[in-house]
Structure formats: C-alpha cells, structure tokens
Amino acid sequence: xxxxxxxxxxxxDNVNSPFFTQSSEIVGEDEIIEAxxxxxHLGCDEQMWDCEGKEIDNYVVKKLLTKYNPYFSxxxxxxxxxxxxxxxxxxxxxxxxxxxxxxxxxxSRSFDASNLVYQDDIAPIFExxxxxxxxxxxxxxxxxxxxxxxxxxxxxxxxxGDITIEDWIGKFFPNKINVIPLIEDFxxxxxxxxxxxxxxxxxxxxxxxxxxxxxDPAMNxxxxxxxxxxxxxxxxxxxxxxxxxxxxxxxxxxxSAPFRGNLRPENARRVANEYPYTxxxxxxxxxxxxxPPNKVINAIKILRERKQQSPxxxxxxxxxxxxxxxxxxxxKQIISLAPLINKVAKFILSRRKRKLHIGLFGYSRDVGGxxxxxxxxxxxxxxxxxxxxxxxxxxxxxxxxxDFIESIYVNFKDYIKDAFSYYNPNTGFIPIxxxxxxxxLDIDYELNQEHMEKTTEIVNAIKKNNNGDISEKIxxxxxxxxxxx
Numbered sequence: 001x002x003x004x005x006x007x008x009x010x011x012x013d014n015v016n017s018p019f020f021t022q023s024s025e026i027v028g029e030d031e032i033i034e035a036x037x038x039x040x041h042l043g044c045d046e047q048m049w050d051c052e053g054k055e056i057d058n059y060v061v062k063k064l065l066t067k068y069n070p071y072f073s074x075x076x077x078x079x080x081x082x083x084x085x086x087x088x089x090x091x092x093x094x095x096x097x098x099x100x101x102x103x104x105x106x107x108s109r110s111f112d113a114s115n116l117v118y119q120d121d122i123a124p125i126f127e128x129x130x131x132x133x134x135x136x137x138x139x140x141x142x143x144x145x146x147x148x149x150x151x152x153x154x155x156x157x158x159x160x161g162d163i164t165i166e167d168w169i170g171k172f173f174p175n176k177i178n179v180i181p182l183i184e185d186f187x188x189x190x191x192x193x194x195x196x197x198x199x200x201x202x203x204x205x206x207x208x209x210x211x212x213x214x215x216d217p218a219m220n221x222x223x224x225x226x227x228x229x230x231x232x233x234x235x236x237x238x239x240x241x242x243x244x245x246x247x248x249x250x251x252x253x254x255x256s257a258p259f260r261g262n263l264r265p266e267n268a269r270r271v272a273n274e275y276p277y278t279x280x281x282x283x284x285x286x287x288x289x290x291x292p293p294n295k296v297i298n299a300i301k302i303l304r305e306r307k308q309q310s311p312x313x314x315x316x317x318x319x320x321x322x323x324x325x326x327x328x329x330x331x332k333q334i335i336s337l338a339p340l341i342n343k344v345a346k347f348i349l350s351r352r353k354r355k356l357h358i359g360l361f362g363y364s365r366d367v368g369g370x371x372x373x374x375x376x377x378x379x380x381x382x383x384x385x386x387x388x389x390x391x392x393x394x395x396x397x398x399x400x401x402x403d404f405i406e407s408i409y410v411n412f413k414d415y416i417k418d419a420f421s422y423y424n425p426n427t428g429f430i431p432i433x434x435x436x437x438x439x440x441l442d443i444d445y446e447l448n449q450e451h452m453e454k455t456t457e458i459v460n461a462i463k464k465n466n467n468g469d470i471s472e473k474i475x476x477x478x479x480x481x482x483x484x485x
Contacts, residue, residue, distance in 0.1 A: 001207065003249045004046035004082050005304040007282050008038035012352035013255050013376045013485055014285035015478040026285075026352045032060060036068050039081050041293070043300045044283055046082040048129065051103045052096060058106035061124045062113040069117070077114065077124035084180070086129040091138050103128070104146050104177075111173045123174035129211055133181035134188050136198035142179045151175055178205070180251070184213035186221055186323075189229050193236040200244065207247040209280070210237060214253045215260040215375040221323065222330035222393040223259055227274075227409050228319045234277045234311045249279040249308075256286040256483035257379050258419040259389045262411070264482065265291050265299035272302070274411050276309035285351065286483035314408045322401050330393030333431050337387070338370040340429060343462065344381040345373040347470040351484065380485025384474045385462075386424020386455035390416055395437040413443055420445035422481060424455045451480045 010031065017024050020033040031049075038044040049060055057063070061083065065072050075081050087104070090097035107125050114124045130142055154166035166172070181196065183189050189212060196210055212233050218226035234250055241248040252275055254261025263271045263281060271281065281303055288296060334341075372378055382389045397405070406412050420443065425435060454477035461470050478484045 002045075002079070003207070003209070003279060004044075005280055005306075006044045006300050007046040007048050007084070007251065007280050008035070008042070008044040008288070009048045009253070009282045009284050010034075010050045010352060011255060011282070011284040011376065012350065013257070013260070013380075013483055014289040014351050015475060015482070015484050016289050017351070018289045025350055028057070029063075031057070032063050032067065035060070035083070036064060036071065038283070038288065039075065040068070040071050042283070042288060042296055043304065045080075045304065046084055046280070048084050048086050048282070050086045051099055052086060052088050052093070052131065058102065058109070059113075061110035065114060065117050065124075076118075076122055078122045078126060082127070083125050084127045084129060085125060086131060086182075087142070089130055089132045089138060090141075091134070092132045100142070101145075104142070104150055107146070107174070107177065108150060108172045112170070115173075121173065126174045127178040127180055127209070129180045129182050131182040131184065133183050133195065134185075136195050139179045139181050139195075139199045143177065146177050147175075178208065180209045180211050182211040182213060182253075183233070184216045186217065186225070186229055186327075189213075189217065189233045190236070190320075192233045193240040196237070196248070197240055197244070200246065205246065207249065209249045209251060211251040211253065215255055215379075218259050218389070219372070219375045219378050221327040223390045224393065224397070224405060224409070225323045225327045225330070227412075228323055228405075230275070231311065231314070231408060232316050232319060234275065235313060235316070238277050238311050250277060251280040251282070252278045253282045255282075255284050255376070256290070257383070257481075257485060258415045259379050260375065260485075262415050262418060263287060265295040268299035268302045270411050270414065272306045274409070275311075277311040279308050290479075290482040312408060312410075315404075318404060319408070322397070322404065326393045326396045326401075329396035333392045333434070334372070335370060336431065337382075337392075337429070338372060340385065340462075341372060341378060341381045344384055344458075344470075344474075345377045347467070347474055348373075348377045348380045348384075348485070349471050349475065376485040378485065380474070380478065383422055383481065383485065384455060384458050384477055385429055386422065386427045386452065386459065387429060388419040388422050390419035391423065391434050391438060392431075394441070395433040416441075417443055417445045421448045422451050422455075423447060424452045424459070426452075426456065427459045429459070448480065451477055454480065 021030045035047040038047055077083055085103055087100045088096040090100055110125050111123050130139055133139060151172050154172045155164055157164050183192050192210060200208060212230050214226060214230060217229050230252060237248050237250055254263040254271060256264050379389060454473055458470060458473045
C-alpha cells in the first residue's frame with residue numbers, strides 16, 4: 001500500500017490568489033482545479049478535501065475524472081494519488097453533524113463514478129480525517145457507522161421475500177474505510193498513543209495513519225509548547241508502533257509561518273529534519289501560491305523522496321514541566337493582547353469561501369473570558385502588528401530550559417531568527433517582559449526594514465482609527481513574508 005507523503009490542503013494562509021481563480025477567494029469549482037493542479041503540476045500525492053464549514057461538493061471524484069480524464073487515466077485515484085475527506089466531528093460540531101452522514105454516503109457513490117470509467121475495484125476514496133479527536137470512541141463511531149449503516153444496509157430487504165437494497169441500487173464499495181484521527185489539543189495529543197491503541201484493539205489493520213495539529217497547539221499554548229507537544233506525540237506513536245508491531249504513519253499539519261511550522265520551499269529539508277518520524281507533511285496554500293512554482297515543485301520532491309526515520313528520544317517529563325511554565329506565561333500575554341488581536345482580525349481578508357470550526361480558545365474553553373479568531377487570522381494579526389507570536393512566553397524560559405529545548409528543537413534558533421526579522425520594537429504594544437527577553441537572547445537576527453515600515457503604518461492607522469486602507473497594508477506586509485498567517 002502506497003502512503004502519500006505530501007498532503008495538499010485548503011488552509012487559507014496565502015497572500016496571493018492562484019492563477020485559476022477569478023476572485024480573491026478560492027470558491028466552489030476553483031477547488032476542483034486546485035486539486036488537479038496540486039497533483040499534476042506541483043507533485044502532491046494527496047489532496048485533503050475539507051467537508052467542514054462550507055458548501056461541500058460530494059461530486060469531486062466524478063468532476064476530476066471527467067474533466068481531467070487523460071491525467072487520471074495514468075495516475076489513479078486511490079492507488080497512485082489520493083483524495084482524503086476531512087469530515088465534521090459530531091461529538092464536537094453539532095451544527096454540522098449530519099454533514100458527516102452525507103459525506104460518508106458519498107464515498108460509495110464516488111466508487112461508482114470511478115468504476116463506470118475504469119471498470120475495476122479501486123476505491124478513489126477510502127480514508128477520512130476526523131478533526132478534534134478526543135477519544136477512541138470518536139474514531140470508532142465513524143468507522144462503525146460506515147460499516148454498519150452504509151455497507152450494512154445493502155443486505156436488508158424492503159419486506160420479507162422482497163429484494164435487498166443491494167439488488168435495487170447496486171453494491172456498496174469500498175467495504176470499509178480508514179478513519180484518521182486529527183488530534184489538536186494538549187491533553188489528547190500527549191495521550192494519542194492510548195487513543196490509537198484502544199481504537200486498533202479490535203481491528204486487523206496492517207497500518208494506520210494519525211494526524212497531529214501544529215497550528216492550533218501553537219495558538220493555544222505557544223510555539224515552544226506546540227513543538228514539544230508534537231514531539232512527545234510522535235515519540236509515543238513510534239513506541240506504540242513497535243509495541244503493536246504495526247506500521248504507523250504520522251501526519252503533521254505545518255504551515256508557512258514559523259509559528260505554524262515554518263514549512264516554506266526553502267525550508268523543506270530543515271522541517272523534514274525537525275520531524276524525522278513524520279511521514280506526511282501538509283502543503284498549505286501559502287506554500288503553493290506565494291512562492292515560485294519551480295521552488296514549490298522542487299521542495300515537494302524533496303519531501304516525497306525523504307526517508308522516514310525514528311524520532312529523537314528525550315525526557316518527556318522535563319518537556320512537560322517546560323510546557324506548563326511556558327504556556328502559563330504565553331496565555332497571560334495572549335489575554336492582555338486579545339482586544340488588539342480581535343481588532344486587527346477584522347481587517348484580515350478571507351482567502352477561501354469557508355467558515356472553519358473555531359479553536360479551543362472559543363470552543364472548548366474560555367481563557368480569561370476571551371474569544372479569539374482561528375489560527376491563521378490570529379497569526380496574521382500579530383505579525384501585522386510587528387509582534388511575531390513566536391516571541392510570546394519566551395521570558396518564562398531559563399537558560400537551562402533553552403539548552404534542553406535546543407537539544408530537541410533542532411531548528412529553534414534558526415526559526416526564531418526567521419520570526420524575529422518581522423519584529424517591530426517601536427509599536428508600543430510589545431509586553432515589557434518580552435522586550436527585555438529579546439534583548440537578552442543570544443540570537444543574531446536582522447530586522448526586515450520594509451516589513452517594519454508596513455507594520456508601523458498599520459499600528460499608526462489602528463491607533464488613529466483610520467481604517468480605510470488597513471487591509472491593503474496588511475496584505476503588503478504579508479506579501480513581504482510570503483504568507484498571510
């Protein structure tokens with residue numbers, strides 16, 4: 001079984017609109033073209049198809065196969081390249097719960113569309129991603145619903161002696177699906193091995209994939225916490241794989257901003273080295289559309305050709321102690337900056353027609369009674385103010401903490417240096433503790449003067465309530481960075 005290495009996603013973190021859309025937002029049929037472009041031109045071997053928070057297109061397979069038949073004749077969905085559905089989690093997202101049912105039912109219909117063209121038993125879709133997974137039951141419910149109520153219904157008769165549903169409308173394929181848990185919060189990421197172990201306990205799977213968030217942990221607990229949490233989760237997943245003697249293939253959801261993973265074309269090797277056990281990396285919109293295509297293609301080739309290696313082993317208890325102290329300080333600073341973040345967030349332009357699920361600050365818990373925007377808008381707001389979010393919470397770390405972090409987070413200084421280039425110390429919004437900490441850190445960084453000028457203009461406009469061209473200035477600053485947020 002081929003496991004994909006580069007998952008193209010629909011995260012709207014791009015500054016520039018791709019050539020195939022007629023507006024500033026990617027909408028509807030644009031996403032069909034986007035999937036084809038990611039496969040055929042950029043070299044991604046997987047497209048995540050998001051069924052959350054927007055009008056979904058359950059005919060994506062039919063449209064791809066009919067519109068781009070020559071390409072898909074040579075590159076088979078479900079065998080050479082993959083389409084993976086991200087579905088709502090009914091345990092959390094009650095308002096969109098029934099979209100899950102509609103989406104799962106579309107899997108068999110997509111099989112029929114493929115079978116009409118190719119006359120074989122290759123399922124174009126056989127995996128779904130379940131966001132905000134918090135237990136094995138969350139995963140198992142999706143797995144069992146498909147098995148028992150979509151596949152299982154096919155043998156039922158309308159009445160005694162009458163034909164079955166299968167006789168009436170045809171067989172249902174594939175017979176089962178894989179459910180990939182996307183785990184996004186601290187508590188469940190560090191216990192992901194227990195969740196997956198319980199889920200797999202009654203399955204005969206020879207392999208499984210697990211997806212770890214990188215952006216939401218950064219937003220909720222800070223940069224250092226996000227990296228350490230991911231590394232704990234990956235280390236425990238590696239141990240689980242060895243204990244169960246089953247191949248596990250982790251996915252990490254990295255974005256272009258240093259705060260969200262720092263996966264940009266020029267950083268492909270560094271990111272791969274940072275997470276050696278990660279099998280699949282996400283290729284988000286800024287990566288695809290804010291960089292020259294030749295650089296994007298070469299970077300994706302690097303990621304696809306790299307070899308998965310064992311993770312770096314470290315003292316998890318020591319890491320957890322650092323996370324606790326660091327996250328507490330980060331949270332205090334976020335609470336103080338929240339009104340400013342929310343004010344700027346209103347000027348961050350949308351890049352995709354959608355409404356993503358809200359994050360942990362607004363959904364699962366209140367932090368000091370505040371609500372914050374989603375991770376991309378949150379990150380864009382802080383960068384636009386000249387406050388790289390990577391700075392927040394650093395003052396909680398001792399020199400011994402930093403030594404330990406650098407032994408695990410191998411690109412720490414390079415990534416902080418990248419982030420510091422977008423720092424503007426003159427805005428009047430930087431927490432005093434952070435200013436002192438930046439001066440004390442032994443990091444040789446150079447301020448990006450052009451970016452500093454733009455953030456100064458944004459800050460002055462905010463202070464004067466001169467809202468006229470703030471959105472345009474935000475985009476100009478983002479264009480310098482080559483990512484929105």
